[in-house]
Amino acid sequence: MSNLYDCTFCFEDEGRDFRKITSKCVHRAVVCTECVRKHIETYIEKQLVEVPCPTNGCTKIMERHDIKNFTTDKNFEIYDSLAFKLAIHKIPDFRWCKALCGTGQIHLGKDETPIVICQTCNAKSCYTHKVSWHEGQTCEQYEENKKQTDFATKDYLSRISKPCPNCSMYIDKNGGCNHMTCKCSYEFCWL
Missing domain, CATH: 2.30.30 (SH3 type barrels.)
Structure with missing residues (x-):
């Protein structure tokens, strides 16, 4: 039978620190601080700034100061920079x-x-x-040249390659038989 204070992530209790996860949560902490830190780092690695409380059933989003309380200075700096860039893009x-x-x-x-x-x-x-800046061109001229370039690129690609029927990535045939295998692992006949 598990201890009432076992972490629901790592199932450890010995030497584990449990504390309130977010300033919004009202439930008892059932995830140890080490696992909360790893949870936060996973979101930071995925470049996500809305980090939910890791407790099963809790939908509260961790505040900036909650993130700071659990993560390393280096990871908090990455998180803070990402949050700033996402805010500025709005x-x-x-x-x-x-x-x-x-x-x-x-x-x-x-x-x-x-x-x-x-x-x-x-x-x-x-x-x-x-x-x-497209020096020597107005925005209208740049737009027209871009359309012509896009058309030329599509025309060139259609002559030397074909899109994979599964993922649409363009594939060129450089010899051999007509049996093709895309990077997505889909197999098809070139003809």
């Missing part, structure tokens, strides 16, 4: 520098004045297309 007029200097800014000119000049490194980017 601002419609925010653009990251396309020169990858690591900064970004809100561009108030929107599509009417599409050139965004980075306040840190002075690199130019296009607000509308979210790419480095």
Whole structure:
């Protein structure tokens, strides 16, 4: 028979620390702090910032200070940075520098004045297309060239390759028989 204080994840009780998991939870902690830490790290590795309480049946989301209480300083820094980046992406007029200097800014000119000049490194980017500035082209010209390039790429791919009937990844045939095996493990006949 299991101890009332066994961790529901690792089933250990000896030397395990149990404490309230979130500031919102009202239940008794049934997951040890070590397993809560591992639970949080799994979410951070998947780049998810909404970390639910690991207790079965509890749907409470852990707050920032709850995460800080259970994880290492290094993992909390990763979590905090990810949470910041996800929050900043929700601002419609925010653009990251396309020169990858690591900064970004809100561009108030929107599509009417599409050139965004980075306040840190002075690199130019296009607000509308979210790419480095297409020097010598208006946004309309860039859009037209992009359509032509996309068409040419699709035409080229259709001549040298075929999409896998299972996953649609393009495959080219470089010799041998017509029996094809895709990276998704699906097998089909080239003909």
